Amino acid sequence: MRIGRRAALAGLMSLPALAEAQDTAATLHDLARRATIYLFPVYEMYRARWRATADETNPQRQRLNRFRHMPTLADSRTRDVTTPNADTLYSSAWLDLSLEPLFLTVPPVGDLYYSYAFIDLFTDNFLVVSHRARGNGLATHMIVGPKWNGDAPGDVTLVRAPTNSVWLLGRILLDGPDELDRVRILQSRVLLETPDMRNERRILETGELMRFRTQAPPEPVADWPAPHPDEPFDLFDTSLRALGESPLPERDRPLFEALAPLKLKPGRKFDQRSFSDIERHAIRAGIEQGHADIRAAAGRGRTIDGWTYGQRHLGNFGDDYLYRAATALTALGALMPDEAVYVSCAVDADRQPLSGALRYTLTFPADNLPPARAFWSLSAYEVTPEGRAFFIDNPIDRYSIGDRTRGLTRGPDGSLTIHIQRDQPPREHADNWLPAPAGPMRLVLRAYQPDAALIEGRYRVPPVRRNSSP
Incomplete structure (x- = not known):
């Protein structure tokens, strides 16, 4: 086939345009x-x-600027947020600060661990009200939007949120089934109030007449598209x-x-x-x-003996956008290291991927348990193809095992061996069984109010070893 001179010239002239398009x-x-x-x-x-x-198919749909208190621990039915814990009762509220401030008041909760994290649209923890940060006294914080102007009452702590949309995520430790009613009562005593709600409550409590606005702003409505x-x-x-x-x-x-x-x-x-x-x-x-x-990047961090340790700027990511995104995928709502340390594992001691088709053990020497002032726990999750992690249903309804798990068996030397597998182990190991999913698996070790050795990365979690015994 012959190509005419004009066509050849046109083709040559199009080469720069093609290169530019590429x-x-x-x-x-x-x-x-x-x-x-x-x-x-x-x-x-x-x-x-x-x-x-806003999801009309969600039977637990909640109003903006109001708490939804979870009355039970997370389990295999908990699918709203990736990698939940099974140690604390959650309280969740989605705040819209575009119209007016909100007040959070946390009453004393005794010696139980608690935290209320304010998370901005970019997933940064810009405030954590917790046992570690505030102790056990009464604390009231006034949360305002980024463009709010005004004067705060003298008896509150003013906090300016970076974004108008804020996720308020509360956690209170459930230290055993017999504590369930007590923790539910503590949840209900934590107050999230608009200025008018706070004024009305204080009038009833003190009998004092306080200044009211002539007209309250309209209640925000969750009408975002799906x-x-x-x-x-x-x-x-x-x-x-x-x-x-x-x-x-x-x-x-x-x-x-x-x-x-x-x-x-x-x-x-x-x-x-x-x-x-x-x-x-x-x-x-x-x-x-x-x-x-x-x-x-989901496993990004220092990996030692198969365990990946989070970075110091977890929860306040700065311009580390990839770490921020990977955390949003695998641990949305994670706390800062001063409050909690998360160590994850997806491979065994031989660097082979963890799978529920196999059996594993994790042994802590008596003098090398995770150093946490509040508590520690270990959870096993199934991993979805996109990288999210959720609990799986199991016959003993156990989703974590740790320092508050009753009836654990110790070795003669005081060591603690956890058996991680899909099927129930023999009777002598059944007390220390952490049920595993059928397929790909991720382990997460949590330590709340961690010691400096964990925060600074000096503590090492022992490797997960494959167990050939039945």
Whole structure:
């Protein structure tokens, strides 16, 4: 076949345009990857908030600015948030601070561990009210939005939230089944109030006449659209919608400016029609690569004997966007290391992936139990293909084992061996059984109010060893 001179010249002239298009596609691919890593935590917070407050199929749907107290420990039915603990009763509230402040009052709870973490839209813990930080006295905090102006009462601690949307996640230790009623009462005594609610309560308590507003602002309504994670650009659409609710942090402005070719605008829908088919394909591929990078970073940290230790900036991530995103995938709502240390394991002592098809043991020497001033526990989770972790149903309803587990058997030397497997072990080991899922598995060791040895990484968790015995 002969190619005419004019056609040949046209082909040569199109080569620079083709190269430019390829360069543009490569740039958009990388920018979409970076945008995915940055936006993923916002997307996960939006999804959790929508599920809790706006999903009409959720029988436990809650109002904004109100607590929902979980009356039982998390178990295999708990699927709203990844990697829950089975040691504390949760209290959860989704706050909208765009209209008015809110007050949190935590009364004394005795010697039980408790914490109430305020988590902004970007998953940072900007305030933790806890036994460690506040002791056991009465504490009232006034939480205001980023643009609030006004004077705080003299008897409260003023805290300015970085974003208008805030997740308030409370935990109170359940120290045995016989403590359930007591902890439920303690949950109900923790107050989350609007200014008018607080004034009304104080009038009833003191009989004093206090200043009221002539008209209270309307109650915020959770009317956000549902996320659609199966749609390729939903990550951008949903996250940009959420970003439009609050000012963009100064910390993130340089990154957002670098993403300008993607035309991402907080509060607006992603304009995919402004890109060609080739460009849209590159952006979609970049989003997929970003998700892959997040999954790959899920075990990020120092790994010793198969255990991965979290980094010191867990819970306050700064500009470490990949660590922030990986934590949103595997441990949304995680506390800061001063409050709790999480150590995870996905491989055994031979660096083979953990699987419920096998049997394992974890042995703590008598003098090397996890150093925690409040408590420690070990949990086993099934791992979903996207990297989230949940409890599995098991015949003894055990989802964690630790220093408060009754009836554990110690070795002659005082050591503690935990048997981690799918099927029930022989009678002599049954007391120390931690049921495992059928397939891929992740172990998480939690230590609340950890000692410095854990926070600084000097404590080492023993390796998980494969057990060939029945």
